Amino acid sequence: MLVAGVVACGTFGPGDLNRVIAIEVSAPDSLEELDTLTPHARVLDGHGDLVAATISWSLPDSADSVALTLLDPGTGRLVVHEAGATGRLLAEGAGLVSNPVSIRTLAAADTLVAAGTVVDIVTLAVDSVSDSLKVELADTIESASGGDSLTVPLPGRPVIYAITEPTTPGSVTLDSLHTVIMTDTVTTAASGIAFVKVRLLSPPIPDSVVVQAVARRAVGDTVPGSPVTFVVRFEP
Numbered sequence: 001m002l003v004a005g006v007v008a009c010g011t012f013g014p015g016d017l018n019r020v021i022a023i024e025v026s027a028p029d030s031l032e033e034l035d036t037l038t039p040h041a042r043v044l045d046g047h048g049d050l051v052a053a054t055i056s057w058s059l060p061d062s063a064d065s066v067a068l069t070l071l072d073p074g075t076g077r078l079v080v081h082e083a084g085a086t087g088r089l090l091a092e093g094a095g096l097v098s099n100p101v102s103i104r105t106l107a108a109a110d111t112l113v114a115a116g117t118v119v120d121i122v123t124l125a126v127d128s129v130s131d132s133l134k135v136e137l138a139d140t141i142e143s144a145s146g147g148d149s150l151t152v153p154l155p156g157r158p159v160i161y162a163i164t165e166p167t168t169p170g171s172v173t174l175d176s177l178h179t180v181i182m183t184d185t186v187t188t189a190a191s192g193i194a195f196v197k198v199r200l201l202s203p204p205i206p207d208s209v210v211v212q213a214v215a216r217r218a219v220g221d222t223v224p225g226s227p228v229t230f231v232v233r234f235e236p
Contacts, residue, residue, distance in 0.1 A: 017046030020053070023096040025089075032108040032218045033083040039076045041091040041098065053094040060100055064088045067105045083107045107139040109154050112215045112225035115193055120232045122198075124205070129176075132195040133230040135159060135213045137188050137223065153192025157215065158185050161196045165210035172209050173199050198232045208233045 020043055027039040043053040057076035059065055067087030071077045076091065084107070088100035115134035122128050137157050141150040161174055162183045174196045175181040186194040198209050212227035 019046055020044070020051050020094045020096065021046050023055075023091055023093055023098045025091045025098045025101050027089060027101045027103060028218060029102070030104040030106055030218050031080045032106045033080050034108060035217070035219050036071070036077065036079045037103075037219070039078075039089060039091070039101070041076070041093065043094045043096065051094060055091050055093040058090050058092070060088050060090055068103065080105045106218065107152060107154060109137050109139060109157060109215060109217055109223045111138045111140050111151070112136070112159070112213070112223045112228060113138075114228050114230075115195075118228070118230050120198075120230070122200070122232060122234050124200070124234055124236055128200040128234060130198040130209075130232045132197055133161070133211055133213070133232075134193055134195040135215075135228050136192045137194065137215050138192050153188075153190070155188050155190045155192060157188045157192075159188060159194040159213055159215045160185050161194075161211055161213050163198070163209060164212050165208070166206050171200065171202055171204055171206060173201055174211070175199065200234060205234055 022044045023041060024044060025039060025041045031037055041055045043051040045051050057070060057073050059068060059070055064087040066082055067085035068078050069081045071079060083105050086102055086104050088102050090100055091098040113136055115136040120130045122130050137154045137159060139152045139154055141152060163174060169180050169182050173180045174184045178201060184196055186196060188194045198211060209232040211230040214226040215223040217223060
């Protein structure tokens with residue numbers, strides 16, 4: 001989750017460093033539908049020291065309310081109202097108003113599944129590489145009429161792959177360029193699919209390699225279905 005920092009400054013001259021000059025806001029740049037968030041803000045003086053102040057929060061205009069609902073102006077606690085929009089948030093305190101923090105609202109990832117085989121047998125060769133270890137990240141929308149649910153693939157989301165066995169780096173990698181990589185973050189394609197391959201680099205040859213894929217929501221919660229576990233076996 002990325003953090004946006006926003007500072008609004010007043011003007012001051014020599015000897016005015018004890019004056020309040022900035023309000024600094026931190027909040028993620030994206031949230032998912034129905035996520036709740038309490039942002040943070042602090043007021044600073046010219047020395048960069050924290051100044052005690054009461055902070056109030058607001059949404060600049062009605063368009064921002066399409067994406068976000070402010071639950072508490074005193075704490076800034078908010079909830080994502082609608083996915084696919086951008087809402088802006090303001091903090092005010094000690095006579096200063098922050099620049100607006102933009103928060104993109106995304107569809108909620110609620111499903112991570114294997115998009116192919118989870119066990120791959122690789123024949124040993126000069127350059128032994130597994131098939132693609134694929135997962136699909138999606139948002140499942142329940143039918144209001146009781147029919148089949150709709151699965152919507154989610155592009156542009158991170159999936160973290162990690163080799164969990166063997167635990168000692170050196171003989172295998174997730175990288176196609178012969179660099180030892182035990183953990184890799186892959187962005188889902190338009191289809192919601194992410195994948196890696198396992199490459200055998202050198203002896204000792206493990207009997208099998210275990211790879212796990214994990215996806216997390218914008219607030220850090222693990223997406224249901226995580227981890228997806230793959231096993232790659234190397235055979236003569």
